[in-house]
Amino acid sequence: MKTRSLRVIGTSATLTEEIRRQAAIDLPFEINFEILDGVSCLRRGVMMPESYDVYDQWFHSVDLLWTAGAIQPIDTKRIFRWPEVRIAGQPVGASLGKGRNLAPQDRLYIQDDGTLGPKQSSLSSPLISMLPTTYNMDSFAYTRELSAELKDGELPSWAWLIDDRWHGRCTLSLDPASSVVELALAVRSAGLVDIENPADLTIEEIDALFEVLMSRKRTGHFTRLWASTEDSARILAGTSCVIGSIWSPAFYTLRGMGQDVVYAAPVEGYRGWHAGLCLSARIDDHTKDLAYAYLNWWLDGTPGAIMARQGYYISVVEPLRATMSPAEWGYWYGGEQSTERLPGSSGVTVVQPGELREGGSYLQRVSNVSVWSNIMSEQNYLERRWREFLDA
Amino acid sequence: MATTPSPKTAAQHGPERTDARPVVTGAYLYDAVRDLLARKIHSGELPSGAVLKEGTVSTHVGVSRAPVRRALAMLANDGLIRGADGQGYIVGQGKPIRMSNRRLHDILVAEPEDIDRSATWERIFTTVLDEVLSVMPFGTYRIQEAELGRYHDVSRTVVREVLWRLLDRRLIEKDRKSHWIIGQMTARSVRDSLEMRRLLEPQALGNVAAQLDRNWLRQLEERIAIALAQFPDCNPSKINMIERDMFGAMYDGLRNARMLGSIRRNQFALIIPTLFRQNFPNRDDRPDLVTYGQIVQQLQSGTAEAAQVLLRMHLERAERLTLARLRVLSLLPPPVSIPYLFSTH
Structure with a gap:
């Protein structure tokens, strides 16, 4: 007899213990989360669609998942809050500020010819490749120790990631999907390499970028690179690291531990990312019903509040008014000073009264995205250079 | 956790072969001739008593006398044939029987692919x-x-x-x-090669159109029609073979060797769909198959210009899908x- 259960693969960024526990309470079927690192998750998603029912990761993975035939269309008719869905806070189809190139919505709709594109198909209820859920604007965190070494009035810049002043004390993600874009922003800001579009590097730009990175790596500029949120918090909490490109859950974990760290709003703008949920191409009809229930649940307010408490935004905000306190909404989304102690997703206090989120409200932060994470045209060349960099 | 499977490569799992290693017997012509004759003797097609002369075998099999001489000597050494006093060799122990040239020819060339005459x-x-x-x-x-x-x-x-x-x-x-x-x-090398193919191949198609074998075209059209009828359940190797013929055999008769050389140099990205089909289900190949069918139809009805236009359109459209598939391949672990x-x- 088939048990009613749903298999979800994703990363620790969204498949958190709090989400799992809440889903178990709210949904009348069993849900199994399989948590993988970013690269393994994408690889599994592409090569073994029979091994999962729902895929939860970044929007740019859709390019590969769709081409490989690993996912199937999502019928927006079955998504009850579809009319309320916003991509990065903007109505679907709107422009996304400075980081326009290959914004998440460019691959949202399934076109009449079976390809993905930014325009709704001729169907009255469009088919989409991925249901947009969480998103955020990322940068890096630094310690007070580093602040002490700054010049007067010096503003945070991505160039700090390769700055000699903190040689040997910088960490990065092992995942090239986020790190390469950030390092491209860094070398461009430092004036070392001319880069036209950090989200879509040419062969020459990749070579020039890696020439800088390999020499930094060999001389020991970077400390250990991190593989997961927990890992990144551990590294930055240690004494050997003063700056690191980390994600907001790790930053708020550090704040919850009482660490005196600052999240930067870089002058060049943020690296934006958008995540979502996909349906496996191999899912059977029965399990598909469970999957749609799970997708709808994600937009219902409760998961959005859990995600907000680790600094992530969600594509449907209306129900959050009911699932978050006004003080929480004010700090996480409104960009207002917090009026009370706010809990993180695990319940520990991560925001003290009087604190302000860097970069302002969610709409201000979105408008300050410089680059969206992306699968680059020269992806296979980049992957090879990245492996070379890791092995150096 | 489920393990990630290794991707297959054309060389290791190529649908056109069951084994990546070449058949090494036959690497030399005399081996191939000896194998052919031995097989015909064992099967009885060359009966005991049949007379084999160096010159006649050489003519029928279409190779020079030296390898035939060596092959015959080896067969004699193995005891399958015996010398006939300077009059060639006799199969087995039977009395010499004369065989017409025609009959000997039929026996020896019944399987012309038996002997690979290439270097x-x-x-x-x-x-x-x-x-x-x-x-x-x-x-x-x-x-x-x-x-x-x-x-x-x-x-x-x-x-x-x-x-x-x-x-x-x-x-x-x-x-x-x-x-x-x-x-x-890289994406760039693929884009560059497709740009070259768009310049060269429609012209090449125009040049060879008149001399293409109608029978071959008709068979190609049939294979395309079958693949389309079965799509997406058709065997991916059938699509690979269709593409080999569309972009390989199609230009074989091109007189302009410089053009042919340039075309071959720019076709490396054809491996992308082949590798892709070995790892992922058929889905996006239908429009291409339809176009291939139309090209072959136009060639048969003598409207080469229309075939050229269709080919150019195909090569333009191929870029997006080829690059998308290359990005997917970059995710696979390097091949075995x-x-x-x-x-x-």
């Missing part, structure tokens, strides 16, 4: 070519000459011959240390190793 390098070239192409999307590789020779059981001279031809196709290069290097396939190829990253 040794030609016999392993396609295999090595596929092996080299199959790793190109995954990184930069170095070819170890001696290992290549061992793997394919050929001499250093033959290895060199193959490598120089791969160099001529711009698939490999020599680095400063004089190592043979297979450069990685081929012993003479060493990843340099």
Whole structure:
């Protein structure tokens, strides 16, 4: 007899213990989360669609998942809050500020010819490749120790990631999907390499970028690179690291531990990312019903509040008014000073009264995205250079 | 946790072959002739008493006398035939029987593919070519000459011959240390090659159109129609074979050797759909198959201009899908190793 259960693969960024526990309470079927690192998750998603029912990761993975035939269309008719869905806070189809190139919505709709594109198909209820859920604007965190070494009035810049002043004390993600874009922003800001579009590097730009990175790596500029949120918090909490490109859950974990760290709003703008949920191409009809229930649940307010408490935004905000306190909404989304102690997703206090989120409200932060994470045209060349960099 | 499967490569799981290793018996002509004659003797088609003369066998089989002489000597040594006092050889122990030239010819050329008359390098070239192409999307590789020779059981001279031809196709290069290097396939190299193909292939198609064999075209059209009727359940190797004919055999008769050389040098990205189909289900190939069918129909009805336009359109459309598939391939772990190829990253 088939048990009613749903298999979800994703990363620790969204498949958190709090989400799992809440889903178990709210949904009348069993849900199994399989948590993988970013690269393994994408690889599994592409090569073994029979091994999962729902895929939860970044929007740019859709390019590969769709081409490989690993996912199937999502019928927006079955998504009850579809009319309320916003991509990065903007109505679907709107422009996304400075980081326009290959914004998440460019691959949202399934076109009449079976390809993905930014325009709704001729169907009255469009088919989409991925249901947009969480998103955020990322940068890096630094310690007070580093602040002490700054010049007067010096503003945070991505160039700090390769700055000699903190040689040997910088960490990065092992995942090239986020790190390469950030390092491209860094070398461009430092004036070392001319880069036209950090989200879509040419062969020459990749070579020039890696020439800088390999020499930094060999001389020991970077400390250990991190593989997961927990890992990144551990590294930055240690004494050997003063700056690191980390994600907001790790930053708020550090704040919850009482660490005196600052999240930067870089002058060049943020690296934006958008995540979502996909349906496996191999899912059977029965399990598909469970999957749609799970997708709808994600937009219902409760998961959005859990995600907000680790600094992530969600594509449907209306129900959050009911699932978050006004003080929480004010700090996480409104960009207002917090009026009370706010809990993180695990319940520990991560925001003290009087604190302000860097970069302002969610709409201000979105408008300050410089680059969206992306699968680059020269992806296979980049992957090879990245492996070379890791092995150096 | 489920393990991630290794991708298949054309060379290892190529649908056109069941084994990546070439059949080494037959690497020399005399071996091939000896095998052919031995098979015909064992099967009884060449009866006991049949007379085999060097000159006649040479004429019927279409190879020079030297390898035939050596093959006959070897068969005599094996006791399958015996010398007939300077009058050639006699099969088995029976009394000599005279066979008409016609009959001997029918027996010997019933399977004309029995003897591969090409030079040794030609016999392993396609295999090595596929092996080299199959790793190109995954990184930069170095070819170890001696290992290549061992793997394919050929001499250093033959290895060199193959490598120089791969160099001529711009698939490999020599680095400063004089190592043979297979450069990685990049989005740019794919785009550039497709730009060249758009310039060259419609012209080439126009040049060969009039001389294409109608029978061959009709059969190709049938195969395309079958693949389309079965799509997406058709065997991916059938689509690979259709593409080999559409872009390979189609131009074989091109008189302009320079043009043909340039075309072949720019077709390396055809490995992308082949590798892709081995790892992922059929889905996006239908429009291409439809176009192939239309091209072949136009060629049969003598409207080459229309075929050229269709081909150009196909080559324009191919870019987006080819590049998307290359990005997917970049995610796969590098293919299972081929012993003479060493990843340099």
